[in-house]
Structure formats: structure tokens, C-alpha cells
Amino acid sequence: MSSDKDTFVADTTRVQTETRDSRITGQDNRFNSKLREAFGSSPFILTKFDKFMNWVRGSSMFMLQFGIACCSIEMMHTYAVKHDLDRFGAGVPRASPRQADVIIVPGTIVSKFAPRMKRVYDQMPEPKFVVGMGSCTISGGPFQEGYNVIKGAEEVIPVDIHIPGCPPRPEALVYGIAKLQERIANGESSPVVVKPYELEQFGDLPRDEVVDxxxxxxxxxxxxxxxNWADSP
Amino acid sequence: MSLEDPEKEQQGALEGRSREDELADLLGERALSRDDHKNAPAFVIRPDEVQDVLFDLRDQAGYDFLSCVTAQEYEDRYESIYHLKRYDNPMDEVSVVVPTSKQNPVSQTAEPVYKTADWHEREAYDLVGIDYEGHPDLRRILLPETWQGHPLSLDYDQDRPQIVTLREHANPLEEDQRASGTGANAHSNTVESGAVDDAADSDTMYLNIGPHHPATHGVLHLKTILDGEQVVDVEPDIGYLHRCEEQMAQQGTYRYQIIPYSDRWDYTANMPNEWAVARAIEDLADLEVPEYAQVLRTMATEFGRMLGHFLAVGTFALDVYGDFTAIFMYAIRDREKVQNILEDLTGQRMMFYYFRLGGVVWDLPEPREEWFEKVRDFLDELPSALEEYHDLISQNEILQLRTVGKGMLPKETAKQYGATGPVARASGIDMDLRRDDPYGYYDELDWDVAVEDGCDNYSRLLVRLREVEESAKIIRQCIDLLEDWPEEERTIQSNVPRTIRPDDDTETYKAVEAAKGEMGVYIRSDGTDTPARFKIRAGCFNNLHTLAPMSNGEYIPDLVAALGSLDIVLGSVDR
Structure with missing residues (x-):
């Protein structure tokens, strides 16, 4: 009887000790996130605030629910079951650009849509990041020679990550997002410069035949x- | 097609000939001459007698379906071709050719005869530059209003700079003075659809939905006029994904460079598009397709149809229920399974390019037994998956309340607007090209056409779910056939020349039943290895046209549900 009781007590103690040990020594992955490792045994951490903010930004991204063309189907697959982009802290599609950090541009941009996309991008709060998905956002892709096609998203908005493919597989998109997170954590983003195609007031355009x-x-x-289709690279 | 036995073909030709004479009698003097289209008899008429002729063909000869309007420019003239069919027998076709002069390309509109001509002629005006006299609203439809030139006309200079506005769309009520002038520039263009209050003497309000909006299934702009919460008028504004598919096809060679583009027209169900191109070119160049390849094509296409319908059902539920809910995940789950199977078969997840002229590109993947088993597993699980769909959507009281009797599209309206596919079949139109204009291996197999006569959003959902069942039935039969096919007779491609140059000035219009409706392709050859004119008829384009009659008088949420039930793909609408 007494021996039974002993075993029971001993077992409980052992389990508790193991748990506590593993938390401290880092043998059991279950309890040791990277964060925990950084903390060590102390609950305090010393870092630059910028670095911390970048890490936070990259680890919790709200994506703009933005579908253009074929790539958006693969993008939906990436959000949904099986690939589940949310596992990587990047899968909450927001319907409004005002709530989004990242815009995935999933498809061909044509003349009628480019001003709209620029407007949607402008409506997103800073800091914002752009993932170009598919060949069309790199160069116009298979439609590059089309009279109505913008040769890449980079002509209109700055793009942080280009994912090639027609369309890229969900795995490729996940990889691209992971790379974006890496860049964000390192504090990198592509510079905002004047683009070949900008929204301007009609009155400001230099006069020429078309303007007249x-x-x-x-x-x-x-x-x-x-x-200017001809002069676009 | 190669599978039709020669006797039947001859009989068809005989009937065709007598039919052609009948039509010639009906048209009498008005038919100036006959043209030789490969698919149908063609009559050349004067540009000021279009309505007269079409009314006669519709009311007396029974051609109630304007399938497509092709516009093109020759060296010496413009030409509009009206491809007419009958809903009860799509094989009975006739083409009406309307040439107009180069200096003054004015042709009478067909809009009073067929409502669907409204959009077709706007597209013809936009891209080719033919002026349709009497058209109620001849504006650009695909390109921005401020575009210069007509890109598919011969003298178009692509290098000229263009200017496109980000203008808030003008208030459509302004013209009839029901609204104050403040509406035109006060609203945003994105998700927070701008709403503008009207003048005090009217209760109507103007609402923009799109062009970037979660409920528009892509980049579509709906100009909506509301009375309270009810839709008074809705006008789809399309062209936000017009990526020059016809130009791309006209630049590509028949042999290898056109079919890959077709995968990108209707990108939720790609496989049937490939067949549309393959069928047209094979008809144009008289290519044979081996029987074994026909079975492979039929099977692959039905998988493609499933892809389309799963997504349609999933996003429809999304529109009715809300954000990324269970049924959407279920649909994507099943879509992934089909994509896996097709990836094994074609090597691609989405843009398959499985069809080649005269056959397909690969045989089944080795080891065949393993693949058959995979397909059979999928087919065995499908009934229980469909049971889930029915439990979650079609038998759900909330969904029924939202969809039964909403978004009504009566049979006659559907015909006027040229609706096809599940949209037409849900309005009681018993037409399916797979059965009525047989191609591939369909006429050898045992399956049914899903028809509902509810005419509402719910019926369109039911038709899609039933079509998935039928597709499964077809695939199972194909699998059985393929399994028993003798090894030495597995020819996947016939002998097709490396460069195809159909004879000069050969014209044909061929259509297949894609997931969204009739997907047709018109080709005119000029003796070179690229088409002189390549026109795509997409089911989605015409189905979207029906949105206005469907949703007028409904509440806004029902407008969104109606749009979802149409299952449009903007890549296919805008091309």
C-alpha cells in the first residue's frame, strides 16, 4: 500500500521536474520558442525598439483581399485549407485597404485598372508592402505585347517581392511571403520613387496631340x- | 468530328442543304450572295436590312439564339457576322454577313431583335470601329472611354501614347434630371463603395460596387441605382481585365501558341477553353482526333468543369453567408483533390495546356493503376462530399430564404440575352452542346443534362451541384474505357503537320460547352500560320449581361447573390 503511494508521488514529481528542466535547458521544443530562447531564464529582453517593431510587423501581416486575374485563384488556395497561409502569421485577408499591411497583386494590370490599383495602394496605411504575384506583375507576362497591358506592377507601384510563375504554385507564394517577412524583419523595403505611370492632374500634362x-x-x-506602351521597358 | 459516322454526317449535310435553300427562299432578294463558312450557311446582306432579315430569321425560321457577333476589317471593307443558332437545336446554324464600306462603316443595329447584340455590338465598336446605327448606347465597353483608336482595326498604332482617367463615374441619374449635380465626384472607388444622396425630390441613390470589391469576383464595377435598399438599375462596367486575348491569338501560330492563352480566358475551369480552340482549329484545318485521345479529352474536360463548379459553389456560399466560411473551405478542399489528379495527368496545377491539335500531349501517368486508383478514390468520396454540400447549402433554410425566388431570370429573357450554360439551364432551357452538338466522346457515354425550371439563384446553384454529379458519372465511364483500352491502340495524337496553314479565307465558328456556358471561337485564316481574325465568344460575357434584368427590384444583398449565382470569371468576360 505504502509502496503504491510512493510510486504515485515520485511520478508526479518527475514529470513536473522534467517540464521545468526542459523550459530552462531548452531540450523540449514544445516549450522553447525562439522568443523564449531570447529571453533565457530572465523575463527581460534588451533590443532596439525598431528591431522589435520590424519583427512584430513581419510576424502579423494583414493582407488586402485583392483579386485580379488567374493568380487570385491560386492565392485563394493559399489562404484556404491545405496551404493555410495563416500558419505563417500572414493570412488574414482584409476587405478594406485601410486595414491592410500587404497587398498581393495577383494578375495582369491593364490600362483601365492601373489608376484604380494605384488608388487602392495609396489608401493603405504606412508601412505597406507589395508582393507581385505571377509573371504579369513582373513584365506583363504572356500578355506583354497586348495593346492594353501595363508591363508589370513596378510601373505603377513599388514592389517588394516578385514571385515568378504563371501562376506561381501556392508553395511559391508561401515562400515569397516568408521572404517578405524576412525583409521586413531586417527593416528593408523597396524605396518609394516616382514611377513611369503616375496619377497626375490632366491640366499638368504637357500639351501634345492626344492631350489637345x-x-x-x-x-x-x-x-x-x-x-506609353512603346517606351515602357 | 472524327467520331461521327460518315452516314450521319452526310445526312446532316443533306438536311443542311435543304435548310439552306429554305433560308434562301425566306431571305429572297435580300440575300445578296452566299459566303462559305465551314460551320454554317452564310448569307451576305445589306447593312440597312439587318433588322428586317434577323426578325424574319428569328420569328419565321426559329433562330432564337444570337450566339456571337464577329466584327473584322478587311483591306477593302468592314464586316459584321451574326452567328445565329437555335436553342432547341444548336447544330442548326446560320451566319448573316453584313459588309460595310471602308469610308463609312455604318451598319444597322440588331439590338431590337436580340437584346444580347447590345453588348456584342458595343464590343465590335470598341475594338474594330464599326458604327451601329440605332444602337441605344454605343459606347466603349472594354477599353477606357478616353482611348484613342480601335485596336483590332488594321491601321491601329499601338505605340501611340494613351491617357486614362481616374474619374469617379458620372451619376447615371443626371441625364434624366432626377439627381442633383453633386453626385458625380463625391464617392470613392474602392471597397467603401461610395454612396451619394440625391436631390430631395427623389429617393434614389447611386452606389458604386467595385472595381475592387470582395463581392464582384474579380475586377468588375457595378453602377447601381438604389431606391431605398432596392435596386432600380444596375449596369456592369467591365474591361478592368481586358488583356487583349484576341490580339494575342492573332499573333500566335495555330500549332502551339494559341491554346496556352485559352487557359487564361476562363481561369477557374480552364480545360473546356482548350477544347474550344482545338475544335475550331481542327475544323478549320480538317484534323482528325484519335478515339483514345477523345476519351482522354472528355475525361480531362469534366475534371475541369468540376474545378469551375466547386469554386462557383464555394464563392456563391461566400457571397450569401460571409467571409471565408466552412463551405468555401470544403469547396477548396475538393478543388485541391481535382487539381492533384490533373497535376498528375498534365504536369500543371492550373494552366494545363493538355490539349494539342489532333489529340492531347500525354497519355495517363505511369503507373496507370495507381492513377486509376487515385481517381476512383476521389469519385468514391465525392457522393459523401456532395452530401455535405447539400447539408450545408442547398438544404440550409437560411440559404433557401436568401435564394429561392430571388434573381429571377425567365426563360424568354434568358434567350433574349443569349444566356447559356448553367444560367440558361436553370431557367428551363434544355440546351447543352455536349449533347446537342456532340463532340469528343460525349455521345457514346451515359449521362444527363441538368435542367431546373426555377429560374432563380437557387436553381442555378442546384444545376451546378447536379452537373458535378454528372461529370463524375462521365469520368467514371471514361476511366473504365481507358482501363480496358488495348495497349497497342493508345494513340494520343494524330499525325499533324508542324506548321498549319489553312487555306486562304476559310472561316469557321465552333463552340463547346464550357463550365460557364457556350465558349465559341471564330477563326478566319489568310493562308499564313496565324489567324487573320480570332474572335472569342465567352459565356460569361453574355451571362453577365443578364444581371440587370435579374436584379432589378431586388435588394442589394440579393444583387450580390445574383452576381454570385451567375458565376462569372472576369478573365472570360473581358478577355
């Missing part, structure tokens, strides 16, 4: 985007 022709249709203060 359209001057009756478009108001001076309307926002327009001017395309």
Missing part, C-alpha cells in the same frame, strides 16, 4: 494616368 484631342472630354483637374 481629349481636352474637351477631360476636366483640367481630373486625375489621369498617361501610358
Amino acid at each position: 484631342k481629349l481636352s474637351e472630354e477631360i476636366n483640367e483637374d481630373d486625375l489621369v494616368m498617361r501610358y
Whole structure:
């Protein structure tokens, strides 16, 4: 009887000791996240605030629910079961650009849509990141020669990560997102510069044949985007 | 097609000939001459007699389906071709060719005869530049309003710069003075669809939905006018994904460079598009397809149809229930299974390019038994998966309340708007090209056409779910056939020349039943290895046209449900 009781007590102690030990020594992965490792046995951590913020940003990204073309189907697959982008801290699609950190551009951008995409991008709060998904966002892809096609998202908005493919597999998108997280954690993002295609007021455009022709249709203060298919790379 | 026995073909030709004479009698003097289209008799008429002729063909000869309008420019003239069919017999076709002069390309509109001509002619005006006299609203449909030139006309200069506005769309109520002028520039263009209050004398309100909006299934802009919460008028504004598919096809060679683009037209169910191109080119160049390849094609296409329908059902539930809910995940789960099977078969998850002219590219993957087992496992699990769908959606009281009797599309309206596919079949139109204009191996197999006569959102859902069952039935039969096929007769491609140059000025229009409706392709050859004119008829384009009659008078949420039930793919609408 007494021996039974002893065993029982001894067992409980051992389990508790193991748990405590593993927390401290790092033998059991279950209890040792990277964060825990960084803390060590002390609950305090010394880091630069910037670095901390970058790490937080990369680890919890809200994506803009933004579908354009074929790639958006693969993007949906990446969000949904099996691939489940949320595992990587990057899978909450937000319907409004004002709540989103990352915009995945999943498809061909055509003339009619480019000003809209620029507007959606502008509506996202800083800091914001762009993932170009598929060949169309790199160069226009298979449609590059189309009269109506913008040769890549980079012509309109800055892009942080390009994912090649037509369309890229979900694995490729996940890899791209992981790379983006790495970049964000390192505090990198692509510079915001003047792009070949910008929204400008119609009145500010230099006068030429097309401008003269359209001057009756478009108001001076309307926002327009001017395309030049031939000179676009 | 190679599978039709010669006797039947001859009989068809005989009937065709007598039918052609009948039509010639009906048209009389109005038919200036006959053209030789490979698919149908073609009559050339004067541009000011279009309505007269089409009314006669519709009311007296029974051609109630305007399948497609092709516009093109020749060296010396413009031409509009009206491809007419009958809903009860799509094999009975006739083409009406309307040439107009180069200096003054004006042709009478067909809009009063077939409502669907409205959009077709706007597209023809936009891309080719033919002016349709009497058209109620001849504006650009795909390209921005401020675009210069007509890109598929011969003298179009692609290198010219263009200017596109980010103009908030003008208030459509302005014209009839029901609204104040403040509406035009006060609303945003994105998710928070801008709403503008009207003048005090009217209760109507203008609402933009899209072009970037979670409920529009892509980049589609709906200009909606509301009275309270009810839709008074809705006008789809398309062209946000117009990526020049026709130009791309006209630049590509028949042999290898066109079919890959077709995968990107209707990108949720790609396989049937490939067949549309293959069928048209094979008809144009008289290519044979071995029987074994036909079985492979049929099976692969039905998998493709499943892909489309799973996504349609999943996103429809999403539209009705809300954000990324269970049924969407279930649909994606089953879609992944089909994609895996097709990846084994074709090497691609999405853009398969499995069809080649005269056959397919690969035989089944080795070891065949393993693959058969995989497919059989999927087919065995499918009934229980469909049971889940029915439990979660079609038998769900909430969904029924939201969809039964909503988004009504009466049979006659559907015909007027040229609806096809599940949309037409849910309105009681018993047409399926797989059965009525047989191609591939369909007429050898045992399956049914799913038809419902509810005409509402719910019926369209039911038709899709039933079509998945039928597809499974077809695939199972194909699998059985393939398993027993003697090894020495497994020819996957016929002998097709490396470069295909169909004879000069050969024209054909061929269509297949894609997941969303009739997917047709018109090709005119000019003796070179690329088409002179390549016109795509996409079911989605015409199905989207029906949105206005479907949703007028409904509440906004039902407009969104109606849009979901149409299952449009913008890549296919805009091409």
C-alpha cells in the first residue's frame, strides 16, 4: 500500500521536474520558442525598439483581399485549407485597404485598372508592402505585347517581392511571403520613387496631340494616368 | 468530328442543304450572295436590312439564339457576322454577313431583335470601329472611354501614347434630371463603395460596387441605382481585365501558341477553353482526333468543369453567408483533390495546356493503376462530399430564404440575352452542346443534362451541384474505357503537320460547352500560320449581361447573390 503511494508521488514529481528542466535547458521544443530562447531564464529582453517593431510587423501581416486575374485563384488556395497561409502569421485577408499591411497583386494590370490599383495602394496605411504575384506583375507576362497591358506592377507601384510563375504554385507564394517577412524583419523595403505611370492632374500634362484631342472630354483637374506602351521597358 | 459516322454526317449535310435553300427562299432578294463558312450557311446582306432579315430569321425560321457577333476589317471593307443558332437545336446554324464600306462603316443595329447584340455590338465598336446605327448606347465597353483608336482595326498604332482617367463615374441619374449635380465626384472607388444622396425630390441613390470589391469576383464595377435598399438599375462596367486575348491569338501560330492563352480566358475551369480552340482549329484545318485521345479529352474536360463548379459553389456560399466560411473551405478542399489528379495527368496545377491539335500531349501517368486508383478514390468520396454540400447549402433554410425566388431570370429573357450554360439551364432551357452538338466522346457515354425550371439563384446553384454529379458519372465511364483500352491502340495524337496553314479565307465558328456556358471561337485564316481574325465568344460575357434584368427590384444583398449565382470569371468576360 505504502509502496503504491510512493510510486504515485515520485511520478508526479518527475514529470513536473522534467517540464521545468526542459523550459530552462531548452531540450523540449514544445516549450522553447525562439522568443523564449531570447529571453533565457530572465523575463527581460534588451533590443532596439525598431528591431522589435520590424519583427512584430513581419510576424502579423494583414493582407488586402485583392483579386485580379488567374493568380487570385491560386492565392485563394493559399489562404484556404491545405496551404493555410495563416500558419505563417500572414493570412488574414482584409476587405478594406485601410486595414491592410500587404497587398498581393495577383494578375495582369491593364490600362483601365492601373489608376484604380494605384488608388487602392495609396489608401493603405504606412508601412505597406507589395508582393507581385505571377509573371504579369513582373513584365506583363504572356500578355506583354497586348495593346492594353501595363508591363508589370513596378510601373505603377513599388514592389517588394516578385514571385515568378504563371501562376506561381501556392508553395511559391508561401515562400515569397516568408521572404517578405524576412525583409521586413531586417527593416528593408523597396524605396518609394516616382514611377513611369503616375496619377497626375490632366491640366499638368504637357500639351501634345492626344492631350489637345481629349481636352474637351477631360476636366483640367481630373486625375489621369498617361501610358506609353512603346517606351515602357 | 472524327467520331461521327460518315452516314450521319452526310445526312446532316443533306438536311443542311435543304435548310439552306429554305433560308434562301425566306431571305429572297435580300440575300445578296452566299459566303462559305465551314460551320454554317452564310448569307451576305445589306447593312440597312439587318433588322428586317434577323426578325424574319428569328420569328419565321426559329433562330432564337444570337450566339456571337464577329466584327473584322478587311483591306477593302468592314464586316459584321451574326452567328445565329437555335436553342432547341444548336447544330442548326446560320451566319448573316453584313459588309460595310471602308469610308463609312455604318451598319444597322440588331439590338431590337436580340437584346444580347447590345453588348456584342458595343464590343465590335470598341475594338474594330464599326458604327451601329440605332444602337441605344454605343459606347466603349472594354477599353477606357478616353482611348484613342480601335485596336483590332488594321491601321491601329499601338505605340501611340494613351491617357486614362481616374474619374469617379458620372451619376447615371443626371441625364434624366432626377439627381442633383453633386453626385458625380463625391464617392470613392474602392471597397467603401461610395454612396451619394440625391436631390430631395427623389429617393434614389447611386452606389458604386467595385472595381475592387470582395463581392464582384474579380475586377468588375457595378453602377447601381438604389431606391431605398432596392435596386432600380444596375449596369456592369467591365474591361478592368481586358488583356487583349484576341490580339494575342492573332499573333500566335495555330500549332502551339494559341491554346496556352485559352487557359487564361476562363481561369477557374480552364480545360473546356482548350477544347474550344482545338475544335475550331481542327475544323478549320480538317484534323482528325484519335478515339483514345477523345476519351482522354472528355475525361480531362469534366475534371475541369468540376474545378469551375466547386469554386462557383464555394464563392456563391461566400457571397450569401460571409467571409471565408466552412463551405468555401470544403469547396477548396475538393478543388485541391481535382487539381492533384490533373497535376498528375498534365504536369500543371492550373494552366494545363493538355490539349494539342489532333489529340492531347500525354497519355495517363505511369503507373496507370495507381492513377486509376487515385481517381476512383476521389469519385468514391465525392457522393459523401456532395452530401455535405447539400447539408450545408442547398438544404440550409437560411440559404433557401436568401435564394429561392430571388434573381429571377425567365426563360424568354434568358434567350433574349443569349444566356447559356448553367444560367440558361436553370431557367428551363434544355440546351447543352455536349449533347446537342456532340463532340469528343460525349455521345457514346451515359449521362444527363441538368435542367431546373426555377429560374432563380437557387436553381442555378442546384444545376451546378447536379452537373458535378454528372461529370463524375462521365469520368467514371471514361476511366473504365481507358482501363480496358488495348495497349497497342493508345494513340494520343494524330499525325499533324508542324506548321498549319489553312487555306486562304476559310472561316469557321465552333463552340463547346464550357463550365460557364457556350465558349465559341471564330477563326478566319489568310493562308499564313496565324489567324487573320480570332474572335472569342465567352459565356460569361453574355451571362453577365443578364444581371440587370435579374436584379432589378431586388435588394442589394440579393444583387450580390445574383452576381454570385451567375458565376462569372472576369478573365472570360473581358478577355
